[in-house]
Amino acid sequence: MNTTLNGKVALVTGASSGIGEATALALSAAGARVAAGGRRADRLKLLADQAPGELLPLELDVTDQESVRAAVAQTVERFGALDILVNNAGVMLNGPIAGADTTQWTRMVETNLLGSMYAVHAALPHLLERRGIVVQVSSTSGRTASAYSGVYAATKFGINAFSESLRQEVTAQGVRVVVVEPGFVATELTTHITDPTMRAAARELAESMRTLRPEDIAAAVLYAATQPEHVAVNELLIRPTDQTRA
Template identity: 85%
Template sequence: MGNTLEGKVVLVTGASSGIGEATALALSAEGALVAAGARRVDRLESLVHKAPGELLALDLDVTDQDSVRAAVAKTVERFGALDILVNNAGVMLTGPIAGADTTEWTRMVETNLLGSMYTVHAALPYLLERKGTVLQVSSTSGRFASAYGGVYAATKFGVTAFSESLRQEVTAQGVRVVVIEPGFVATELADHITDPPTRAAAQEMAASMRTLQPEDIANAVVYAVTQPQHVAVNEILIRPTDQTP
């Protein structure tokens, strides 16, 4: 059996729905003290009541470095340390490259890539102190780019590259780096796609299979962060059985 998370302090970004919410609840159930950050703070209030253990709701916008630093500081102020960072905040605004609204590209790069980098940067001093864990929620798109997902894939490939560099820098100091790459998960992610044909295609693909549930990814997170200290689960690729690409 892996280690218990009793008393471990975790910060989860993008915790207002989907994978982030499920992960915050799963880690709380394992005994962790959880700080849950998101822009939709109203949704976090219900999470506070649902969590089995103590949960701190944080107003967090990962694209804003001041917001990120403040969230890390509040976590440490409340719980006295930081052991695990779950970098989950992300947006998927897929669509064709030709004629794209490039403000959506900026939003994806700022949230998915820079946001996760900013959060690592702010949390790292505390994680080094505790020989903690950085867990990055990437995507199958972080390995396989496809048509209409170019910029989203570029951000996720970027997360993978950044994570590997980070791993090489900190692993000898006892900090573990984990990348989890989910395939189709039943979340709100695809609902935010503004290009109608791409949104319809994503919904159609999701409807054609038994999609993963957010809890399936949360279980993978729990597995990775509860391994003995000498075991680093660096990468987990997890798809629905029915997903081919």
């Protein structure tokens, strides 16, 4: 197995914190030239300073198709190609369906699902040219829905369905599609929750186990990305050992 990504170019969305940040650093350490996209430009600049290799910070809003297309174009303009797309940007705004603020539903669908679709659409011509890799960061919620996470789960189920359709369309052309489904990871994701009961429940759940770290998921992405071209790791389900539900 090739354990380096020398000569490869990666674009990571949602790279200003958590799994995206850790993945950008892991890919850079493996030799890839990395474009790191996110909404918080100040954090991305700090990330560029920390990266062991060349890292291009890109202000990116995945809900805006023009922003997504511009990020892909800037990546290719800077590095000359695009080999790996890591769709990681996401929000989790859990709460009951009854009485929900439906603007939060729209935000989750636009960020988690449509955002990843927009990125695939913009990047695919370059990935087909390079026989590249699409990594879709989904969730255990993309397999099992639970109360109070209905819309978040719907977006993750959607990512899984879209990814399988994409795989069937492009695998014969050498593009590999990887779905990574993390369980509970210690990131900022739960801090997005505005419902105080849900936020407290998420905090209590995190305190009840040894949670995954962003670096654990980054290592899984790196594993999939460094397989030989004839090997497609299509799905990686990763839970904390202590996680019993979902």
